Every structure is written in structure tokens, then in C-alpha cells.
Amino acid sequence: MELGRRHLLLGLAAVGAAGSAQTAPPGIRHPGDPTETIDLWPGPAPGMPATPPVETVDERSTDPAFPDRAVRGVVRPRMVVFRPATPNGAAVLVAPGGGYARIVIDKEGYEVARWLAARGYTVFVLFYRLPGDGWAAGPDVALSDAQRAMRLIRQRAGAYRLDPTRVAMMGFSAGGHLCGDLATRFDAMTYRAIDAADRLSARPMLAAPIYAVQSMSAPLAHPGSRALLVGAEASAAVERAHSNAANVTARTPPIFMAHAEDDATVPVDNTLEMRAACKRVGVPVETHLFTTGGHGFGLRRAAGKPVAIWPDLFVNWAASMKLA
Template identity: 45%
Template structure:
């Protein structure tokens, strides 16, 4: 299990308002931002794709050493997107996809804290609390990508409401969330669910993609085995395994890529980002990479110590986005 971050979750088959109230209390008790925030929306109008008769039950938990404990979200039956608006929005937007080995979702470290760092730059941030594939869904490998695609389409369909430019919407993903971000980057048009409403006519393609200490390939020796097994299950068919081997699917039409990794990452080795870098360069896809000597795994947006070089990546990401968009 990946030792980091936080999350409080919503979910199960109770109303959104009731879930929000029920789960804000634990966050307040620990001094963390309540989850979900007041502004959020569900992804699906009814039961999500692949739902079985019995849905997962919410299982938030506190993890980590004393004084640094964070909440992890499990048992997500109703995936949601939280909205974090900047004081001075400039039209740019990012869907942030937290990690957790596809076994939990780390909303604080790689969701709320991402908004805290990017909002001051004028970027509207949407944080995705997606379903976990091994919690009892049909076609389990497709479940996270279903939620990520649907989130992008709903954000674009409601761009005017959020004050964003739908052509300036990108993503950033962390660890296993980096794998999901990579899957969305190369598989934004994969048909993994049947359209449910007009929003599904929108494109799910990100304008740009940030991958932070990502689990990139599920077929190489350096992959994170827990993420692979939680996503694919014990006996994946070769076609499904190949579809989620994201670096091998990078082509000349893939969106520009931004990579962040620590050389001393002992959980998801640097080789995973190097694999993406190599494939992007071969396909002549614009790619920028920042590899920090120290940082370990799971430093998120604010987890690196003050003064550490790894703490600077959100500022570099902001500048890179502007450069990529031609601002």
C-alpha cells in the first residue's frame, strides 16, 4: 500500500448533501479541508456503468505517522468532481487525478493541495474522486477511465458555468492517478461506456497532460505491481493489458506532456517516467521533464520540504501550461 496522502470520501447510495455533511466532520476534526467541498457534482445521473446489485460502502481511514496522518478514500460508489475556483480566473483549468495504487484515492495531498497551489496562478482546479476498479464493478479495468472521460466531458459541457475556456482544459495525475491520466491522454476517445446524455458529445481529450511520479506502463519490470493488479485483476486478457500500457500508445496526436519524478523514488521508479519520455520523443510529442534528485514518492503539491527543489514543480507546471497554450 502506498503510504501517503489524504481523503475523505463521499459515496454510496445516499444523497450528496447528506454524504457531504457526514464526511466533513472527520476532516474538520483533523484540521483538514472538509471533503467534499460545497461545490461539487456527481459524474453519473444514476448508477455508474458496471454497477452490480451491491455497491461499495464508504470506508474512509486515517493513515500515516502521528502528526502527519491523512485520510484515504475507499468504497466509492458515487464518483464526484470537486470544484476549486481561483480568485482571479484566467480561463485555464486542470482536472487533478489523485493516486493511491488503485486501492484508495488521496484527495488532500493530490487534490485539495493541488488546488491550493494552482488557484493562485488563476487556474480553476477540478479534483476527481474516481471509483476503484477492484471494488466490485463489471469490466473493472475500464472503471477509472470511464470516470475520467466523463469528468472531462461534463467540465467542458459546463465551461460557461465554471468560467473556463474548454480549449484550455488539461489534466495532472499522480502515481496510479498518473497512470489514469496517461490512460486518458492516449485513450480519451476509447469507447469504455455508452453515452448517457448530451454531455457525452463533448471531447474528453486533455489539451495538456501532467504526469507526476506516474505509474506509466503496466507491462515493464519496474511497474507498481499493486496498481497493476488492482486495475487489471489476476488474469487480464492481452488486449486489455496492451490498452492500458500507455507509453506504447503515444502517437503524434498525443497532447503535450509534462513529467515530474524524484530520482530516489523507491516505490514507482524513475524508469516509469523515462519510458514515457522515450516514447514521447520517438513520436515527436512535445514533452518537458523535471527529475529531482530527492523527493521520494507521494510528495504531491505541498509534501516536499520548504526550500526543496521538488517543491517548485507547480510553478514550473504553470509556466509550462502558458507556454504550451501560447500565452
């Protein structure tokens, strides 16, 4: 897409005006970490609990060469930006997992973002609010952040030299549930519009939920994610309202999924149920199942195994769908 000079200048102005006030990345820093961030909301995020959460970063690795940070209590939702050396005009919004209790930013965020950026994608890693922290939106709070993030990426497309129609989302585990939630409920009214960005579409061009939590109903539901998102005593109606497969329509964007059949945390039938829902209504769906790989393989834990091919399968499929 050829972006007009006025669109580009407006986008650059928006980034410049916001840049000086953006929330910094997590407190535990590592060499090579990006420093460019975009706050999702111009002031406090909507629906702040009476006792706001306190953002905490836990470093779970003892090897400085392989950081494994987990962020809890996000109070200033934001995106961390990975700019490619040679942009291909496409963007990917990445939602790391963490069971809706935390956000695992290295294994399912930064590592994937660097890999995609090396292939020309501009990547935005999403620090989303967690539903167990008491936000007014309840089970829709992370979806609010994902919707807002997609709209801001499109609003700033000129500044990042992006085609605003070519923006995808990828998510892992509980972040995969959020990815599926956005793909199926992108136009749900989860927050009150606050500026011009909210007039833009939140529908991703493509969505890639990877070893994703999908169902909120037993026996497929991941118990921890379910308890934090909808509550341990949620009714069948509430479970269904927040199960991705139940919300697939003909407007759902094309879907790419990868899952290991020996996943003991999130049963592979979550992916199979989502695939069946897409097939029923004619949504293009690419599904890759691996005999072994367990849960949370990302890039690091997939190395040297057949499952390591999943990122290449994604970019090849995405290219066939004209993302890049």
C-alpha cells in the same frame, strides 16, 4: 475565449439544477474544505457490481493541521470544485493517487488544488471509481469517470467562466496512470453515451502525470496497481493495452512529467519510457527528473527540497503552451 450570454446562462442553469442533488464531500471534514461537488452520472454509475462498494474515509494523520484522508469504495464518482478568486479561464482536473486501492485526497488532491486555484485555475478534484471493486467496466472504470469528468467540465464552461478548450489533467502515482490513460485513450468507448455532454471531447489540452504509474508490465509496473487494474495473471496483451506509453499517438496532448530518481515505489523508468514514446511520434514532452524526493512527494513532502520547484515548472510550462 469570449463566451456568449446564452452559453453562460445555460451553464448556470445546468449547475443550479444539479447542485441540490450532488453527493457531499467525504465524511471526515476539515475547516476550509470545499463543499461544491459535481456528480459525474445523473443516476447510479454504470456497471454497478451486485454488491456495491461502501465509501469509507480513513484519516491517517494525527496532526489536525495536516489531514491525510484516504477514500475507499467510491460508489458515487464526483468532482470537488475549487474556485479561484480571480479565474484565468483555464481548468485542471486532478486525479489523486492511491495505488488504485484508495484515493489520497489531501496530499495529492486538495493541497494541489488550493495551490493551483491561488494562481487562477479552476480545479476539479476527481473521486474516481476503483477497478478492484467489481464494476462492469473492469480496468476501464476509472477512465470512464475521467472521460465523463472532462466532458462535464466543458459542458459547464460558461458557468465557471472557462474556455472549454483550455482544460488540462494532472494525476499522481496511480492517478498519474489515469491521467496518462486519458491522454492516450480519451476517445476510447468505455461507456454508453447518456446525454449531450457525451458528445463533447474528453481530450485534455495538456496532461501532467507526476511520478506516475505508467507500465503494467514487469519490471516497471507497480505491483499493487497492476494487480488491481488488470489482475496479477494478466496476459501480455492486456498489460500492453493498459500501459500508457504503448498507447501514445500523434493525437496525444502535450505531456509534462516530474519524477524522483530515488523513487522506490514507482521506478523512474516509467517516466522515461513515456517520454521516449512521446518523442517517437512528435508529441511535445517536458520532463523533470530530481535526484531525490522519493515517491509521493506532492507539495507537502517536497517542501524545502529541490523537488519543491515542480509545481512552478508546471505552471510556467503550461503558460508557454497557452493553457493560461
